[in-house]
Amino acid sequence: MxxxxxxxxxxxxxxxxxxxxxxxxxxxxxxxxxxxxxxxxxxxxxxxxxxxxxxxxxxxxxxxxxxxxxxxxxxxxxxxxxxxxxxxxxxxxxxxxxxxxxxxxxxxxxxxxxxxxxxxxxxxxxxxxxxxxxxxxxxxxxxxxxxxxxxIPYINACGIQIEGQTVVHLADTKQADLVLTKYKEYFTKPGDKNVVDSAEFEEEVTKVAVKVHPSDIISVDEALDFLLKGDAAETEYTIQKDDSFWLIARKHNMLVDEVLAANPGFTEDTIIQPGQTIKLAKIEPFLTVISKGTKVVKEVIPFDVQTVTSTKVAAGKSVVQQAGKDGEKEVTYKYVEKNGKTLEKTVVKEEVLAKPVKQIIAKGPAVKPVYVGTSRGSGAVYGLQWPLSGRITSYYGYRSRGFHTGIDIDGVTGQPYYAATAGKVVLAGYVGNYGYCIIVDHGNGVATRYAHSSKLLVSVGDQVKKGQNIGLVGSTGKSTGSHLHFEVIVNGSTVNPLNYLP
Ligand SMILES: [Zn+2]
Structure with missing residues (x-):
């Protein structure tokens, strides 16, 4: 026990x-x-x-x-x-x-x-x-x-294909649709004043179901940015004498913002020196949106300029007797646009909101004809044609920068311009602020001047036909960018070219 x-x-x-x-x-x-x-x-x-x-x-x-x-x-x-x-x-x-x-x-x-x-x-x-x-x-x-x-993971995603080529992967179909909608809106900018009837891609765009690694997925904003930037080919450009960002942009058919964007740290005020190299990245979006719709825009009605001779004004001088004021109109037009750029435009309605006020200039007696060798006469001339088709960026008369003796027509350096009508070249060369310019005498005391050219194609004494290519648009002389400064001169004094053009 x-x-x-x-x-x-x-x-x-x-x-x-x-x-x-x-x-x-x-x-x-x-x-x-x-x-x-x-x-x-x-x-x-x-x-x-x-x-x-x-x-x-x-x-x-x-x-x-x-x-x-x-x-x-x-x-x-x-x-x-x-x-x-x-x-x-x-x-x-x-x-x-x-x-x-x-x-x-x-x-x-x-x-x-x-x-x-x-x-x-x-x-x-x-x-x-x-x-x-x-x-x-x-x-x-x-x-x-x-x-x-x-x-190794995968997710069921949605790919956007352009012409059969997958370019981006989104998390789902809804996001892919959002990208395409936002892409169209980027160019069409629908709103009260812009009713978009249709917006279609020129390319064949399809959505496909794909199984991809999650890291291949990008966000809606990233996809949009990618599609808009497209194949941005980067090149280098060497600054020329008298270049400005505006001029560089015009030379390369770009926007100033695009030139600046390719050069981080640059602003419009950045000083550029001849010989310096900058980057140029031309933006060519992946997709082209063709849109149709109706827009309502406000447009300026430029004032007319009337010149009167007054003995009270000193010889060779001029004063404003009545200030001119631009008018305004509301224009409704139907358009066809390609990535936001107008292809077709048809005005369907025009309503004047404010009538322009005529500018009256009193001129003293002419001292002598300012322009070399032009004829004197009745001032009668018929059938002038536009020397260049483009937007008018500055009208004739007293403008913010002082008296503007002609009209400025927007153009690209190297673009041809044409004789407004037949005549004889009386000046072809470099003249101070005008840069390379041409004066054509049409007889009857009427002459036309073409300024800021990059190249002159005629010489003094040449007979030119109406519509003959006489020079190329440029930005020589006192100019802030490529354009054609066009004057109509009657008996030695400039007149409003719009009164002579169709
Ligand atoms: Zn001008």
């Missing part, structure tokens, strides 16, 4: 130790409850029975205690885990399948973040139950970063 009691006592101590270990194991390693319960039941039954067992039984039981002890030791040094394999390669272990699946889900979510979707993968992901050593588990615990690298 004493021996039995002693054994019972030792067993009881062992039992408590075992229970402690089990508790620790349970807390730390989440040993499954069934295993724990089984162990405890076996221990309890062993202790219950020990008092009436024979020494042989005790011996056998002691052996089972050793086995149990070894079992407890095994359980305390190992853990049950779930191994995650990607395409057959073990990436690490999670506590259980729930944790493993959750981390895979998180990785796919992270991969798809950019598109606002959960990414998918074609990789074969498998979960395998395992019992591994605690230190092995600690060393191979699954990490988010590791799994992120191991899984």
């Amino acid at each position: 004493i021996e039995k009691d002693g054994l019972k006592q030792r067993m009881s101590v062992f039992f408590n130790k075992a229970k402690n270990i089990l508790n620790k194991v349970k807390i730390k390693e989440h040993i499954n409850k069934v295993t724990e319960a089984k162990l405890l039941t076996r221990l309890v039954s062993f202790l219950k029975n020990i008092s009436w067992k024979s020494p042989k039984t005790i011996g056998i039981s002691a052996l089972s205690v050793i086995i149990l002890g070894a079992g407890i030791f095994y359980l305390s040094t190992t853990v049950s885990a779930v191994g995650i394999t990607v395409n057959g390669k073990n990436i690490g272990y999670a506590q259980n399948k729930t944790e493993a699946e959750q981390i895979v889900q998180e990785v796919l979510q992270k991969h798809g973040e950019v598109s606002g979707q959960v990414a998918h993968t074609n990789d074969k992901i498998e979960y395998e139950k395992a019992r591994i050593k605690k230190d092995e588990y600690a060393a191979n615990k699954i990490s988010f970063a590791l799994l992120l690298n191991a899984i």
